[in-house]
Amino acid sequence: MSFIVDYYNYWIVVFLMMAGFYIVISANNLVKKIVGLNIFQTSVFMLYISIGNVSGGSAPIVADGITRYSNPLPHVLILTAIVVGVATTSVGLALIVRIKRAYGTVEENEFEDKDDLI
Amino acid sequence: MFEQHSPVLPIILPLIAAPICILLGRSQLAWLFATFISALGFGISIGLMLTTLDQGVLSYSLGGWEPPWGIEVRVDAASALVLCVVTGISSLVLVYAKESIAKEIDSSQHTLYYTAHLLCLAGLSGILSTGDAFNLFVFLEISSLATYTLVSLASDKRCLTAAFRYLIMGTIGATFILIGVGMMYMKTGTLNMLDLAARISEYDSSRTLNTGLAFILVGVSIKLALFPLHMWLPPAYTHAPSAVSAFLASTATKVAVYVMVRFIFTIYGAEYVFHTMGMDTILLVLAIVAIFKCSFMATVQSNVKTVLAYSSVAQIGYMILGISLVSTLGLTAGLLHIFNHALMKGALFMAVGAVLLRTGSVDIKAFQGLGKQMPLTMAAFTIAGLSIIGVPLTAGFVSKWYLVTAALEQQEWTVAFLVLAGSLLAIIYVGRILEAAYFKNPAEGTTYKEAPLLMLIPLWILVFANIYFGIDTSMSVGAADTAAQWLTQPSSSPATALSVNMGGATQ
């Protein structure tokens, strides 16, 4: 039982990561791929934040009467990673807009066919 | 006074130059400025290499916080070697780019091109010099984002899909690395590479650490286009502007190979990776399949840039092969091939870019009869092509020689034979192009001028480097050997290195 209590968080997070990963590699629509990528990354962020959590701890901002704080380091890393994620998303979406204009479609198999024709 | 700061300068100079480029606005100014900064970085890197060969590792703590609390920049012989390659190629490509992009990129975007190039350079230098696992991820993303931009700058619409595929694969790779770093942090509580190494060595084996390593290796393999995760590379290199292909083919994947070396040898230790987890066999098999499958793919393409791209994947196979031999000599051969391959692939892509500029096509048909019409360009292409094959007196021969020697040292006769057999395929794919250039007549009524001087100079510098490092091997082999020694020797145990360096940092 304690086994499950210790790990349930990681397991669900793994499930979420894989859901996102599945969308990325299976989706045919490029916008959906980007959505999947975001879900994948957001779930990895959750893994990091879970690493830094201390049960009974408090947010890492100094306050009176609190002795146990959560670990600030993973928070910092994930702040960075979130911003990196949105940067990638915006470039990806901009590419999609251009692809739509050039090919008239954002479905992967359709423009692959057109690429082959050339 | 800049002496003590020199380890960090190759990163922050291009990083601060990129926004200045945007503010300069005019593309001529941006070109001059970017080239100047890149050349400056090259000079500093040479200095760093000489210092590291002389005095060993250079450590620099950012913000004055001693590692592992702060971020450390650490330059050793291996990173200095690859840093020289990256900054050197970048400077040459920038000189070359002015004429090359004039035709291939819309003129309103030239400033953006130089900015993205500088950002990419900053990211690659950051990956090479950082001593912090998470910081590596950040710089990886800077270089990747700049790369996607660079690839998508071409006027051909297929560059867009190529860039998008690259973006998806690259981000998956980076996220895998992020997962791996998280797992390492979870078990050790630190992110500094040396500190990680010291703490990982306390574990004989741990399922979390094993998984972390597996994810990092898969992530890095995507970035370095190891077979079968190479699918993004051929379209990206084919459809990117020539200057970008030349830059990326000779730097980006090499840096990823370096990252793999760093994680295997510095952080986890060869013992852990190869003996506990048995990664050497997997890497060896993948490397050999990559060499044959992709060399074969290169022989059947009609687009010359695609030929070169597939050849790149095959050559990466040689580098991984060297690493997977698990010996100092093998690692030396791998590092040496990073260096030499950058010289030859840079020259090849530059030559193809020159052909594209004059003929407007990179199809193999466009090369017909070019031997007479663009003699200097094609002569350069020929020499670099011979180097890819591994003909004696070229740089390619030296790395093949070391690879075969390393394989024979391990009694791996089949591997040695396969390395040589792979060269035969290289003869075919390079030979096809040379045949078209020298033995076929040009299409009627077409005459092409020789490439402009600004493109020929960097191209020929690389060609001469190919010949020079094929004859005088003391410098390249010496650096690679020192780097490999330092990476594999157990005596410089990470823990002692860290304490020494902490004493130095706090002074």
Added chain:
Amino acid sequence: MILESISTILLILGAFFSLTGAIGLFRFPDFFTRVHAASVTDSIATILIIFGLILRTDFDLVTVKLLLILVFLLFTSPTASHALAKSARHGGLLTLPEIRATKKEDCSS
């Protein structure tokens, strides 16, 4: 103690209205009634919950912040509902009675 129990009642009431809003969003027949249900969560439920929370503070800076959040929400949520409904109307969505009316007309004609 008294404050705390009043606060609990307010919070439970707020939660109850959120729930009804959610049920309404699912069960109501057409777009406009659904927006109406959803805006219940935005308005009365948030007011109740934020007042419930205010009663649990020490009446310091946090209270002021909560009040500011409330003001902000009272500006934005009804506006959002209004914009939604207006755009829907503008875009040609009909209410349920109207749909029925048009259907009847279709049948009779």
Added chain:
Amino acid sequence: MTELIDLVLLGMLAITALRIIFLKDLFAVVMLFGIYSFLSALIFVNLDAVDVAFTEASVGAGISTVLMLGTLALTGRKEKTNNHTTFLPLLVVVITGAALIYGTLDMPPFGDPDNPAQQHVAPRYIQDSPQEIGLPNMVTSVLASYRGFDTLGETAVVFAAAIGVLSLLGLPKHEKAAIESGLKSHLVLRVVAKLIVPLTLLFALYVQFHGDYGPGGGFQAGVIAAAAIILYALVFGLPMATHVIQPTLLKALAAIGVLIYAGTGFASFFLGGNFLDYNVLASDPVAGQHIGIILIELGVGVTVFAAMLSIFYAFAGQAERANIQ
């Protein structure tokens, strides 16, 4: 209690993720993604990561969703049914997932204060940073000072993204004669937007300068300020917004932000410290840290604001172009 809330939220996330896999309506997919982001922000709050939650809510749920919707407006909202075999992706995912589950089996228990992650490097940040840096918010201390180089890299990433989007889509031309656009008929929206926009900008400033003491900082502030202008552009039309803040100015601002950050680093060079060593910026190390952190947070805020807004301008400009054609 924390665990229970965590579990409920994770369950909701799982349902959202599953729904996204099977939905074909991309508009709904994007809205569900926004919900996913907000739910994960709630989890971050629940796990004491308030700064992260703030960023996820503003960056992930805010900007990302807006950009996705902007893309959908240009590409269409229906996903075509594909006849791809789903077997291979499923296999890859199952293998990857199995590897991860295998990896979790040796993990330290969730939330245990004795975990290695809580032992080695982190205690110094918790115990000494209030004295060394002089700020109560440890996340800001670590972000801006101990790991300031990461943050510099991150600013560069945002800048690189802006460069990428600008090179792909280009900025809208600054036109004097405003075309008929914006939501002319929505009187209520226009009035409320006029009230909200200045309040949001004020809030952004608060977040920018209060980041040392509470959750917040340059990133969040930059995004919130950008959101205020985005709201303005949505309600009053892009030409009005580009009239207020010109696209070329934004491009320069994005560059200037990075320069402020890197310039602070160089300043410590010339004052005798290492790169980004703020101790040397003033005679008293703690005061120096304070100056350094305010400066670099300003750089971050300026870059993020300018980059996010110019990215939005680029997308909105495309949409406007599509409308005219």
